[in-house]
Amino acid sequence: MAAKSVPYAELTTLRKRYNRRRLDISKLLVLILLTTMAVVSLFPLYWIFATALTPAASTVKIPPELIPANPTLDNFFEIAKAGGTTTLHLPFVDEPLHIQRVWLWLFNTALYAVISMVIHLVFDSMAAYALAKRRFPGARPLFWLILAAIMIPPQVTLIPLFFLVRDMGLNNTFQGLLLPGLADVIGIFLLKQFMQTIPSELEEAARIDGASEWQIYRLVIMPLSIPALAVTAIFAFQRYWNNFLWPLVITHNPDLFTLQVGLSYIQNGEFGTNYGLLMSGAALAALPMIAVFFAFQRYFVQGLRIGAVKG
Template sequence: MSAAYRTRLRDVRPGTVLAVAALVAVSAVVLLPIAIIVFTAFKPVAEVNAYPPSLLPGTWTLDNVREVTSELPFARLVGNSFLFAGGVTAFALVFDSLAAYALARIDFAGRKVLLVAIIATLMIPFQATLIPLYQLVADLGWVNTYAGLIAPRAADAFGIFFLRQFFLSLPRDVDAAARIDGASEFRVFRSVVLPNAVPALLTLGLFTFVNNWNDLLWPLVFTTDSEMGTITSGLTLLTGPSGIVPHGVMMAGSLIAILPLVIAFLLIQRRFIENIATTGLK
């Protein structure tokens, strides 16, 4: 061990060591369920049902992955999940940003009352509106359709409030200058406000996509055809003899289901950090 390295070790404060140890412990607790999913997905049935259980598989196998892809229309379910979560995210970003811009940057009569009404809808339990929503979707003939899955979620009160708060933090000097130059209200929104709101849009888009990708109740209620289900609702169809749930197969399906979310986060995180650093400079 070199003298410089020993010197650096002596300079480490006890508080730093405790903070790192706490971070490692918390990370281990958070990552433990994911580790269980990953390792169980590659265990044979005998090891999955063994007692006492073990974390690491003694024998690695791909049988669970093969079974989940053969028992379910897996490619169709994953495609439905992308269409559902991606469609809701795209529409929500458009409608939420338009509504948030109007509430944050345009003065009109009743703006505060409308804002309070939108925020008040956050206090209504989702389950309280589920039956009226289903009746409306059924009357429109949208059960077992992508329109029935996406349209009722095309806007979100939380997204409107979240973007409004971000738009309020942006300086008004730039859009005032654009108006003086003759820019229309929509041009100010599209060319001035939105480029500076990329961090907020990425954050809201990521949250919306993840929440809808992981949603179980919504696709279960609004789809009765297994071909129109999502990956989360499709996993509920995995039952073995006498209704026994094959945990290894279920974990394999769950592992495949979370991979797109991990990839999406890895692709977005660098651009998200870059845009946070340059907010207000465009």
């Protein structure tokens, strides 16, 4: 058709104007639909906090209180009691420390997540740098092995790992809880994908200027990888904070439990039907992750994209 052709830019503005006019009804309906889906998706999370703040007597009545009428923190004190108390003998402190286990679980979980995260940041970035930027015999097979390992379900190695850690004498210890998780390879993959995009000229310039190999990694590559390191750190923290199967298998002493294991321990005990109490525990476990999410939201989105790019 040789009719009057519309310039491309004009077509785009026309379409935008047309869309804006059409916005009203159909867009409103879509917005209502999306909001409904979001409300349903968020309801369980909301219900944790609503129930946790509702007095125990009011949780067992019909109709349920959608918004706590008399909000209280009682459930949090109750769950702290339900977990029991333990006595710790700290180094350099003469007085034994009496502490409610729930706070110990919170501490264990944080320690487990933070140590795992820090070690992953150091080791994963080192390996990723070598795999992304350096040529050496064995690099390709190693990378393919790592990629294949991502596919291995953790349940497959669960029992041999349990035996291995037991034979190392680390069953029911914090080291036993910590060590096997450090072999997670997903961070190496994520960081390698990112480091490949850093121009090699930067390293070469540093090398000519006399930087040592360690300095190149530490002073050139690491600072440029901060966005990817942030993503790796957040995902690692989330993975270990929320981890359940391995802590469940390897910790038997209630003083060593993580929050997730402690929660299921309380649920299986005499307070298993006290939902106000259970929800306050769930809230304790969920809150730190929610805070991390709001603080670093854009990194979560970025991380998912880097992960998906491999295609």
